[in-house]
Every structure is written in structure tokens, then in C-alpha cells.
Amino acid sequence: MSGFRHVVMFRWAEGTTIGQQEEVAARLRELTGVIPEIRGYSVGLDAGVNPGSYEFVVVADFAGKDDYLVYRDHPAHRAVIDEFITPIVAERAAIQYET
């Protein structure tokens, strides 16, 4: 099934706890019940296999670019970013692509 995928990774500020990361993960997962445009949503913490890895990842699937834009700009999503992600983020890597 063709679609549109958003992938984002984060590194957190020094001192960020696993609990804080799990809070971010939980808040993000709640968005799947709020934003019906989300077709698939996967959140994870780095498994610790390779040195130099990012710490946190989101892979979100949509039917198309327009549905992704609804998610990107949705107030519930922006609230999670503003309240839980921005305060602890150190580095961000993102991409969107047609699947």
C-alpha cells in the first residue's frame, strides 16, 4: 500500500532520564487516538546495539502528504512537542518520503 512516511530521531540533553523518554513516547502514542490521519505509528528507544546511535525514533505512516501535514501541524502534536520534546531535545534528524 503506497503512502507517505515521516521519520524523526532525537538525541536528548545530557541528564535526560529513561522515564522522561518514556513519557515522550506515551504522549506521542496517545496522538493515534486523536489524529485519525495517522495510519501507522511506531515509537522506540535505541536498543543500544551500535555506538553513536540516536536515542529516540518515531516512524509515522500516512495515506499521503496532506495527511502528514495534518499531523505535523495538529495542536495536540504541537503540544507534545512544546511541553515534552523541546525542553529536552539536543539534536533532531528528520525526513519524509513516499512509500
Added chain:
Amino acid sequence: MSGFRHVVMFRWAEGTTIGQQEEVAARLRELTGVIPEIRGYSVGLDAGVNPGSYEFVVVADFAGKDDYLVYRDHPAHRAVIDEFITPIVAERAAIQYET
């Protein structure tokens, strides 16, 4: 279905062409016929929606960590990295996580 996911993004050296990126994508996709441990494999170029995005992404799914390690260290994969990716890579962001 639970599993193990590897996600990697690249930024390429200045002057890298779309053709070179498509060559990397094609060579990577061939790995799905060579490494049976690959359960799912998605390769894409940035859709150009947001400024500052990475340029190229791979999302690879495996049954578990051990299968990912087979892929990571497989000679056919290392050959694609050495011949097609390393010569043009500028920046790399990666993570592995349990799905």
C-alpha cells in the same frame, strides 16, 4: 508482529546527484534478494516538504536483533556501503529499536 527495526538517514556530499542516490537505493533494494533475514525494507529520498531534512532514509525490519546483525555485517551489504555510500556520505543518523 514484534520485531527489530533499523533506521538510518544520510546527508550526501555537495554535488551528489539524484542519479547517484537512486543507484544507492537500487543497490540496497537488491539486498532483499540476497539476505533472507530482511523481513521488510523501505528506501526513500526526501520528499522536500520540510527544510533541513536529511536526504535519504532506510527503514529495515527484522524478526530480532540477531537477524539485524546478519544484515549489518553481511558482505553484500558492506560492499554497497563501501562502494556506493561511503564515497558520497556527509552525515549519518541511525537507531535500532524493538518494534
